[in-house]
Amino acid sequence: MDSLNPQPRPSAKPAAVVEAPTLKDALRQVRQRYGEDARVIRSRTLTRRQPDGFGQEKMVEVLVEPAGESRRPRSLNLKPSAEAAHPWQNLAGEIASEVERIEDLVQQISKEQAVRGTSATSQRNRLAQALVEAGAAPDTVTRLNERCCAETSSRPDDQGAFLDYLSRHLSTGRGDWRDMGGTHVFLGPSGSGRTELLLSIAASLTSSQRQVLVLSLLPRHSGEVRRLQAEAAKHGYDAAVIQKPRQLASAQEHLDSYDVVLVDAPGFDTPLEAGTEALCREIVSNPGFHRHLVFPMDRDVLDADGVLEQARAWNCDWLAMTRLDQTRRRAKILDLIDRLGLPVSMTGDLKGLQGEPHLASPRLLLDIMLSGVRHHARAEG
Numbered sequence: 001m002d003s004l005n006p007q008p009r010p011s012a013k014p015a016a017v018v019e020a021p022t023l024k025d026a027l028r029q030v031r032q033r034y035g036e037d038a039r040v041i042r043s044r045t046l047t048r049r050q051p052d053g054f055g056q057e058k059m060v061e062v063l064v065e066p067a068g069e070s071r072r073p074r075s076l077n078l079k080p081s082a083e084a085a086h087p088w089q090n091l092a093g094e095i096a097s098e099v100e101r102i103e104d105l106v107q108q109i110s111k112e113q114a115v116r117g118t119s120a121t122s123q124r125n126r127l128a129q130a131l132v133e134a135g136a137a138p139d140t141v142t143r144l145n146e147r148c149c150a151e152t153s154s155r156p157d158d159q160g161a162f163l164d165y166l167s168r169h170l171s172t173g174r175g176d177w178r179d180m181g182g183t184h185v186f187l188g189p190s191g192s193g194r195t196e197l198l199l200s201i202a203a204s205l206t207s208s209q210r211q212v213l214v215l216s217l218l219p220r221h222s223g224e225v226r227r228l229q230a231e232a233a234k235h236g237y238d239a240a241v242i243q244k245p246r247q248l249a250s251a252q253e254h255l256d257s258y259d260v261v262l263v264d265a266p267g268f269d270t271p272l273e274a275g276t277e278a279l280c281r282e283i284v285s286n287p288g289f290h291r292h293l294v295f296p297m298d299r300d301v302l303d304a305d306g307v308l309e310q311a312r313a314w315n316c317d318w319l320a321m322t323r324l325d326q327t328r329r330r331a332k333i334l335d336l337i338d339r340l341g342l343p344v345s346m347t348g349d350l351k352g353l354q355g356e357p358h359l360a361s362p363r364l365l366l367d368i369m370l371s372g373v374r375h376h377a378r379a380e381g
Helices: 023-034 088-116 119-124 126-133 138-152 159-169 194-207 222-235 277-285 305-313 330-340 362-370 373-380
Strands: 016-020 039-049 056-065 182-187 212-217 238-242 260-264 289-296 318-322 344-347
Touching (some): 016 023, 023 039, 023 056, 126 330, 126 362, 138 159, 159 362, 182 194, 194 222, 194 318, 212 222, 289 305, 289 344, 318 330, 330 362, 344 362
Parallel strands (some): 182 260, 182 289, 212 260
Antiparallel strands (some): 016 056
16 A cells, blocks of 8 residues: 655656657657656647647647656756756747847847948849838848848849848748638737728638637627627627636637637727736637737838837737738838738738738738839849
8 A cells, every 4th residue: 555655755856748749659759758667747638829820730748757867868968957847948048048149130230231321232133122112111121132142142133032032031821711720819909900800801711611700809899799790690600709808718618619710809008907817818828829910001110119019928929911001111011020020921901802811921922012013023133
């Protein structure tokens, strides 16, 4: 008979986490890393968003107590400390250091560009000139063109090389509407066209026979609720309103029964009542949520600092752009991407495209910025 001992075992090793697509794969990795005698403490299934797509994927997480330090691969150089319970902490520290180094480098390059101006690079490249004329900041275009020259060994006036470079470095999601799944939260300032974009996506997905649920979080007034009800009845998708902050977390099992869940979050500048911390935590920390920052392109990108801070606070994964039909300076897309550092998920409100939402791609973004200039530049390059 086992005896109960309230004192902790002094020889107990810190737990480790192993993740894999299936439980079988996870247990195989446990044996490979920690030996046959490692003890599995618990396992659970996690739903996470695809890192470069618009769907979600399930992972099995296994918490392991290694049998002994000798079982661990020497090459990993793991120390028997509290940090070993969460191996991603060391990796996060390394990533943070690398990000800081890159940010310092970018800042240094920006200062150098401010001194030199946009002289040689942009003025000799007609594509660079076209981007500036279409609204991109000269410093941004110069910096991108100089990076192109450094990485591809091309000439500063090589329009074709610059165009190909932009095509490869405009970061967007992969897949199409058929790949869209899971829960997508739309965040942004009030008046950004957030709700309009979300409702147009819901209508488009429903017409493709997808099961869609639209959730309105803490609507400001009854008019927003009536509008949602009318749109849902018109297009045939389900709609619900969450008035209490804790309801979002408790509704997770219900959300999983839909192909796609679209969540209309309160605007960044909307005062939130006391007790909404649980709602914020659920949106920020849920690994299965796609969080889209919605930015209206009729606003000045230079005024985006406050939005940038909010995007970081809400842990936004994507950038969605609206009001593109209300600006003639569409090439400032380059400045926004450069400033926010987020991949672009979708665009809305485009003239000539029936106002429908479109998943972003490098080619679409270039077409938006340059229109007919793009093909002319490729022919001359």
